[in-house]
Amino acid sequence: MQYSRDCTCADFCPDCAVEFTLDVKCSDEQTRHVTTDDFKSAEPKVIPVTSRGREEESNEYGESDDILIVKLRKGQELKIRAYAKKGFAKEHAKWNPTAGVCFEYDPDNALRHTLYPKPAEWLKSEYTEIEDEDIHQAEYDWAAKPNKFFFNVESCGSLKPENIVLMGVQILKKKLSDLQTQLQHELHNDALTIN
Numbered sequence: 001m002q003y004s005r006d007c008t009c010a011d012f013c014p015d016c017a018v019e020f021t022l023d024v025k026c027s028d029e030q031t032r033h034v035t036t037d038d039f040k041s042a043e044p045k046v047i048p049v050t051s052r053g054r055e056e057e058s059n060e061y062g063e064s065d066d067i068l069i070v071k072l073r074k075g076q077e078l079k080i081r082a083y084a085k086k087g088f089a090k091e092h093a094k095w096n097p098t099a100g101v102c103f104e105y106d107p108d109n110a111l112r113h114t115l116y117p118k119p120a121e122w123l124k125s126e127y128t129e130i131e132d133e134d135i136h137q138a139e140y141d142w143a144a145k146p147n148k149f150f151f152n153v154e155s156c157g158s159l160k161p162e163n164i165v166l167m168g169v170q171i172l173k174k175k176l177s178d179l180q181t182q183l184q185h186e187l188h189n190d191a192l193t194i195n
Contacts, residue, residue: 001043004085012083018046022080026072034078035066046084049158097164100154105146108138 007016019042026032036048050066070078089096106113107125116122119136127150130138153161 001046001086003087005091012085014042017083017085018043020080020082020084022069022078022082024072025077026074029074032072032076034069034072036069037066038069039082097156097159098153099156100152102152104150105148107150110138110141111144111146112140 001018002016004016007013009016012019020039021042022034022039024032024034024038036050039048041047048067072078087095104125104127107127108130109116109119116137122136124130124136130136151165153164155161155164159167
């Protein structure tokens with residue numbers, strides 16, 4: 001499935017969107033709750049996040065309730081056709097799979113990029129290598145350079161944190177490859193122009 005901005009269609013097509021249909025009727029006296037589980041996807045691999053892992057015994061995403069869309073009374077009916085499009089957070093926040101991302105490269109403050117007025121008042125990092133409780137920061141090392149980075153990625157549930165990082169690295173690799181190819185073409189064209 002490709003991004004809708006890369007597609008040549010005018011509105012929606014199977015290449016850039018997935019169609020969801022909902023056809024529910026309440027024929028009982030009891031109120032009918034219509035939820036995201038009632039959506040039927042045209043593409044079996046694309047389902048609402050709350051419905052993921054129902055068939056599997058070990059759900060990696062934890063228990064999640066379906067999202068209530070509407071309540072129907074006897075005789076009421078709801079028919080919907082909706083389209084899901086692929087996008088990324090640069091275009092709109094609804095496509096952001098992360099809730100928070102942070103990194104750390106100097107857990108013991110040996111580089112002194114952060115100056116603590118009272119180091120004893122600051123919490124130790126979970127990645128600290130100092131075992132002594134009375135020492136709050138490492139000795140200053142003027143020649144040291146950051147060589148180890150610790151990342152924490154918090155997912156909102158649509159993707160696993162591991163997948164977010166791996167997909168990000170894939171995209172970065174593709175962008176760098178495209179840049180290298182473009183630069184080679186420009187150098188080749190410049191060489192032809194000079195001769």
